Amino acid sequence: MSLTPYQSMWVAYYCTAETTxxxxxxxxxxxxTYYRILTDQQCFILRHKVIGNSPNSVRKFGxxxxxxxxxMLSPGWSMAQLAGVIEANSVPAGxxxxxxxxxxxxxxxxxxxEAISLVASETKGQxxxxxxxxxxxxxxxxxxxxxxxxxx
Amino acid sequence: MRVKNxxxxxxxxxxxxxxxxxxxxxxxxxxxxxxTRAVITPTxxxxxxxxxxxTKDNLDQVNRWRIxxxxxxxxxxxxxxxxxxxxxxxxxxxGNSFYIDLHYDGAFxxxxxxxxxxxxxxxxxxxxxxxxxxxxxxxxxxxPSPPPVQASQYDLAKAADRSKADIYLFxxxxxxxxxxxxxxxxxxxxxxxxxxxxxKDNLLIPYLDLKFSSNPKADTDSLNIGAIxxxxxxISDKGLVRGVVWDLDGRIEGNKNLKxxxxxxxxxxSFTTRPGDWCNGSCYLxxxxxxxxxxxxxxxxxxxxxxxxxxxxxxAGATAYLGFAIKKPLLDTISFxxxxxxxxxLTSEVGVEKAGDNYIPVFAGRGPRDYVQTKLEFGFxxxxxxxxxxxxxxxxxxxxxxxxxxxxxxxxxxLIMKRPK
Numbered sequence: 007m008s009l010t011p012y013q014s015m016w017v018a019y020y021c022t023a024e025t026t027x028x029x030x031x032x033x034x035x036x037x038x039t040y041y042r043i044l045t046d047q048q049c050f051i052l053r054h055k056v057i058g059n060s061p062n063s064v065r066k067f068g069x070x071x072x073x074x075x076x077x078m079l080s081p082g083w084s085m086a087q088l089a090g091v092i093e094a095n096s097v098p099a100g101x102x103x104x105x106x107x108x109x110x111x112x113x114x115x116x117x118x119x120e121a122i123s124l125v126a127s128e129t130k131g132q133x134x135x136x137x138x139x140x141x142x143x144x145x146x147x148x149x150x151x152x153x154x155x156x157x158x
Numbered sequence: 159m160r161v162k163n164x165x166x167x168x169x170x171x172x173x174x175x176x177x178x179x180x181x182x183x184x185x186x187x188x189x190x191x192x193x194t195r196a197v198i199t200p201t202x203x204x205x206x207x208x209x210x211x212x213t214k215d216n217l218d219q220v221n222r223w224r225i226x227x228x229x230x231x232x233x234x235x236x237x238x239x240x241x242x243x244x245x246x247x248x249x250x251x252x253g254n255s256f257y258i259d260l261h262y263d264g265a266f267x268x269x270x271x272x273x274x275x276x277x278x279x280x281x282x283x284x285x286x287x288x289x290x291x292x293x294x295x296x297x298x299x300x301x302p303s304p305p306p307v308q309a310s311q312y313d314l315a316k317a318a319d320r321s322k323a324d325i326y327l328f329x330x331x332x333x334x335x336x337x338x339x340x341x342x343x344x345x346x347x348x349x350x351x352x353x354x355x356x357x358k359d360n361l362l363i364p365y366l367d368l369k370f371s372s373n374p375k376a377d378t379d380s381l382n383i384g385a386i387x388x389x390x391x392x393i394s395d396k397g398l399v400r401g402v403v404w405d406l407d408g409r410i411e412g413n414k415n416l417k418x419x420x421x422x423x424x425x426x427x428s429f430t431t432r433p434g435d436w437c438n439g440s441c442y443l444x445x446x447x448x449x450x451x452x453x454x455x456x457x458x459x460x461x462x463x464x465x466x467x468x469x470x471x472x473x474a475g476a477t478a479y480l481g482f483a484i485k486k487p488l489l490d491t492i493s494f495x496x497x498x499x500x501x502x503x504l505t506s507e508v509g510v511e512k513a514g515d516n517y518i519p520v521f522a523g524r525g526p527r528d529y530v531q532t533k534l535e536f537g538f539x540x541x542x543x544x545x546x547x548x549x550x551x552x553x554x555x556x557x558x559x560x561x562x563x564x565x566x567x568x569x570x571x572x573l574i575m576k577r578p579k
Contacts, residue, residue: 027432051401073359
């Protein structure tokens with residue numbers, strides 16, 4: 007599920023109104039200049055608010071938004087366009103966290119694999135850790151058998 | 159006599175264009191407006207309207223709404239609307255709502271098309287004169303939705319003027335059979351990238367800015383290549399100052415052929431403020447002040463006087479916008495934009511100027527240097543306007559004075575859109 011059109015418009019409108027301090031009547035097709043967003047610096051503050059730094063950001067509805075999706079935000083954008091980008095690109099916060107954990111886990115796996123191959127290459131030029139394990143296991147078995155033989 | 163005739167012709171052409179456009183004004187504010195879209199969720203259908211509705215439109219009556227199945231092979235009857243909620247208006251208290259929730263009994267079949275329709279719609283009493291309906295389909299997501307497609311972040315869109323444009327190119331060559339042709343180039347290219355340096359949503363904006371004219375009296379001879387790292391935060395939701403944006407700018411400033419270059423690091427703090435809004439929202443004034451500091455050193459010079467000179471310039475200024483919505487047939491808007499910047503050179507700066515084949519030093523000295531750019535625009539309609547521009551002042555590194563440069567022009571701006579059949 008994504009944000010509904012109403013929730014997206016809520017975020018777009020109220021973050022804009024917070025940025026300027028002016029509440030103009032909602033006209034979705036009007037450019038942000040109509041709402042008194044006139045400069046790139048105001049656009050930066052608006053983007054900063056939308057992604058989570060405002061009580062009316064996407065986080066209000068349990069969503070997160072990657073700021074890259076609002077890279078080209080400019081005073082020429084219409085309110086409907088801003089709401090549309092928010093609606094299309096917001097993802098549930100939990101899903102995003104799960105995604106983050108997943109990506110960290112796969113990164114950890116990659117690092118582990120790299121460490122194992124480094125150990126493998128360091129150990130007598132053997133190419134795979136499986137072989138190292140097998141060699142170690144055989145050596146241990148032989149030692150155990152020798153010990154048992156000595157006891158007998 | 160010839161000048162008078164030319165002016166008369168220009169005025170006549172202008173009057174014709176304005177007349178053509180004023181005759182094309184829509185007769186009704188809600189003509190052909192209807193339902194923009196409908197989104198089906200597991201418990202309700204959210205309807206988005208093209209204009210706001212009020213209580214007098216009575217759209218909360220269940221029997222006015224219908225859901226009709228459109229796809230062939232849909233077995234079950236379409237859901238029945240059980241309750242209609244006109245959602246709270248945005249902003250609260252404005253009375254106009256663009257969103258309606260239709261709660262339903264039954265179930266939508268996934269990926270089948272349905273029509274959501276309403277009888278005899280009106281928008282605050284205004285009848286659009288057409289049926290209001292929209293086709294939609296149900297796309298349930300039992301599993302978490304995949305992350306959005308990483309489409310290209312870059313696309314071309316219209317920009318109001320140079321200051322708001324990411325790509326701006328103006329070039330002209332004027333000449334007569336005798337004498338040298340006058341060449342003018344005004345080029346600006348910038349492309350923002352996402353960066354996470356000081357905060358999650360930093361912007362990195364590499365840019366190139368070139369202003370050059372072969373007319374010695376109108377030549378700023380200024381080339382800037384660099385990148386801005388933009389950070390910022392909101393300060394307050396109340397009061398005059400709403401936010402602060404910090405631009406850390408590393409650039410090479412020089413003349414057009416880079417024979418003379420300075421390496422400069424600049425910091426600029428811009429303060430976003432609350433615009434003044436008067437005349438029932440028809441007039442506004444927005445002022446965005448800024449302060450900053452530029453430090454640097456000469457990197458390359460053809461004259462010994464400028465070798466290894468250091469640069470230290472505090473700066474302050476403001477960008478101002480003043481607008482009036484006139485909304486009369488022959489005059490739609492009047493807008494005034496101005497950007498003013500004052501630099502104080504703390505060191506005695508030396509620039510260069512070409513004299514024949516050689517370069518000679520230009521002693522810019524210490525002290526304040528102003529630069530102001532102003533534009534006054536009369537919008538006759540959404541499409542046609544008349545603009546007067548004015549520039550005065552000097553820019554680094556040469557700080558050569560542009561002594562009241564004017565420009566006057568007629569503008570026509572429109573998108574070409576394809577009408578659905």
